[in-house]
Amino acid sequence: MTYRGRFAPSPTGPLHFGSLVAAVGSYLYARQAGGEWLLRIEDLDSPREVPGSADSIIRTLDTLGFEWTGSILRQSSRRDAYEAATQRLLNNEQAFHCSCTRSELQAAQSSEVRLFDTDELRYPGWCRLGPRAPERKTAVRLFVTRGETAVTDLLQGRFTVDVSAEVGDFVIRRRDGLHAYQLAVVIDDAFQGITAVVRGADLLHSTPRQVILHRMLNLVVPDYAHLPVVTDANGIKLSKSAGAAAIDIDRPTGEVWRALEFLQQAPPPELRRAGLATLWEWAIKHWQPKRLNGQRQATIRVGREDGLI
Template structure:
């Protein structure tokens, strides 16, 4: 790959069928990659094995393929990359950048309250040792980690990770590698140049930038799309009753996803085959139309009942 070639990715979690919120992220990342003449990679973020649903990964791939999405190279599964995560974790520990933690969630809440920190912020209780208690998890030291970055859509952002998050977990109490560590190792290994995803992950970006730096890895650029929300204002997800967008509903949902991203697809293309609609989107892609809000309800088409993807 040439050094200046764009490389993006879509990384769904196989915890259920493809839904409207994930389709927005897929379309946005795909169209930015294609507009840049770059590559679009596909990764299954299946590191959280207790939440994985059998058959969901194959279903997501099938739905994307039916809609006309074409990815470059083989699909990567996080479950095949455990050795890489273990190596990264070992390096952080040997460099004194991560440490074992014996605290339970209840103890973390109590310690935050006692030190006047927001709920859930870890004050570094075990930085100097666990006091002989057994290791439960591993945390990354965030002291002095004040991270500033410029999001490609939302502009300048800054977070004091130590004060707002605290030393966060990179290996969980159940022995699984944490999401933050896995995605950083994955994106670096794949040579991702820009991460395009939903704004629900905006708060995770400073943590990941800190991890990139501590691992001595180049960080990608960032571009956070608005997320679709329900009528109650909750993120549209499997947990909030998001309707699957596979099968016959897929092309209608793709039309809506493009409209959600400010791309004004013609009304006559509503219900057109996915590949035809995606080809239109590639030819007419206009990033200036993307809303800079963090969240919005999914759009509908006047005179139609597209399946209530946002309710």
């Protein structure tokens, strides 16, 4: 089976260093395996989309020397596929309609359930036998059975979550009609034939939910490798919303070099001036992901002497 990796940014701003690290890591896994690397724009949540940022991300990746296979998949064009999967899960009684509002769920939360790193409120199962307020718009939730779901991550090792205890029956289609990220990512990874999902460790915790969905939809579960997340000096994840600086496309070699350094690949300093093609060739040949084993986050220094950040 051909290795197929992917990079799937959300168009909520220009490419920043945290996303670049995920792109470089997933790209090197794919290229070293002699496989393919695909691009997907996760533009499902249109209210959060920043106009022009999808094009800007694609241009930046191109300038940095990434080569992808085939056309770029946009989640905004995939709603029929997500809806077909939602209907299939409903028809198979693996999912149900829920009329509960966020404030109703919030009122029912006890403090201990907010310990988990998730923005989803734990669902107490109120509409499992039918929506409590059928006159309202409903969300669709997946029936989650009790017990732990395990993921064997190539970098993070065995990782388990009891999804029923932590989030319960999770949402696959929101009340406003938008399909949830968890569903879309599973459907698209299967559609694109992705064999390995390589991304930031901030998504490790939601991976068992995706594994549950893969199994319910009889899809092959891909391999997973979760890379360390880039944080600032205060341990806060670099993200577009936190105003992380965009990649400097006038210094492509320096930016890729810096991502390799973050990924513990120890690129020789002289390669910073060797040109992109030489740097990529070196990186693909010498990629050693095991150096990242068990590492879930790392800091980059801000304000370095070379002014790259």
